[in-house]
Amino acid sequence: MTATWVAPRIDRGTGPGEARANAASIGLWVFMGVVTALFSLFAMAYLMRMNSSDAVTLALPRQLWISTALLVAGSLALQRASAAARRADAMRTRGLLLAGGLCAIAFLCAQLWAWNALLNAQVMPAGNPAGSFFYLLTAMHGLHVAGGLIAWGWVMRTFRRETIDGGWRIALCARYWHFMLAVWLALFALLAWVTPEVARFICGTV
Numbered sequence: 293m294t295a296t297w298v299a300p301r302i303d304r305g306t307g308p309g310e311a312r313a314n315a316a317s318i319g320l321w322v323f324m325g326v327v328t329a330l331f332s333l334f335a336m337a338y339l340m341r342m343n344s345s346d347a348v349t350l351a352l353p354r355q356l357w358i359s360t361a362l363l364v365a366g367s368l369a370l371q372r373a374s375a376a377a378r379r380a381d382a383m384r385t386r387g388l389l390l391a392g393g394l395c396a397i398a399f400l401c402a403q404l405w406a407w408n409a410l411l412n413a414q415v416m417p418a419g420n421p422a423g424s425f426f427y428l429l430t431a432m433h434g435l436h437v438a439g440g441l442i443a444w445g446w447v448m449r450t451f452r453r454e455t456i457d458g459g460w461r462i463a464l465c466a467r468y469w470h471f472m473l474a475v476w477l478a479l480f481a482l483l484a485w486v487t488p489e490v491a492r493f494i495c496g497t498v
Contacts, residue, residue, distance in 0.1 A: 313460035320464055324471050327436060331475055334432070335482055338425045342491035349487045350422035353409040359402035360480060363437075366395030367473045370466035377459025386451060389462060392469065393444045396437055403434055422483070429479050433472070440468050 341347060373388035407427070415423040447461045486494075 313464075316460070316464055320467060324468070327471075327475070331429075331432070331479070334425075334429055335478070338429070338482060339486060339491050339494060341421045341425065342486055342488050343495045343497060344421065344488075347421045347488040347491070350415065350420065350426060350483065351413075352426075352484055353406040353413075355402050355406035355409055356480060359399050359406065360476065362395050362399040362402055363469075363473050363476055366392045366399065367466070367469045369395060370462070370469045374459060374463045374466045377462045385459065385462065389444075389448060389451065389465075392466075393441060393448065396441055396444070396469070400434055400437060403430055406430070426483055429483070433476055433479060436475075437472055440465070440472060443468070 369388045369392035373385050373392060376385040376388060407430070410423065410426070415426075417424055417427045444465055447465050450461060
């Protein structure tokens with residue numbers, strides 16, 4: 293007798309499973325709202341700090357472009373994994389889900405690489421306002437990505453069971469990845485384009 297592997301069955305999500313999915317979706321929206329408010333406050337603080345007389349422009353390391361590409365790739369992979377789950381394509385769902393998580397891990401590694409490049413350039417967490425905020429903002433974003441990876445690991449573990457409840461967990465995971473990508477793009481633009489001159493113009497102190 294030869295053993296055969298049976299792909300997980302993807303249910304359509306009705307009854308109690310649908311109620312759990314709706315509750316989890318609302319909870320995620322609320323959490324993303326709180327995180328948006330948090331990073332908005334950080335952005336305002338950065339703007340006001342760059343308006344000071346001792347602020348200087350920070351030359352961002354090239355590794356940030358690599359990390360951005362990785363986060364985009366991970367977001368796309370999870371979106372396609374969610375679509376594959378809706379089509380009940382378990383094999384493709386698993387592969388894309390795995391790819392999305394690996395891209396997020398690579399993103400964190402690229403961020404650490406960027407930190408190392410700045411430290412080698414003698415840009416320390418203290419002393420340069422732009423440098424201090426760079427470490428703070430990227431660390432906070434990295435922590436939220438790491439938290440998403442914990443949820444991703446749980447989704448991967450759940451996928452090994454007989455069902456994955458219609459793929460709603462994967463859909464929520466993809467939504468969070470899109471959100472993390474949007475936050476990162478906003479932070480990248482903030483760090484790259486808000487120079488002391490721009491900050492003084494926005495604050496009306498030119």
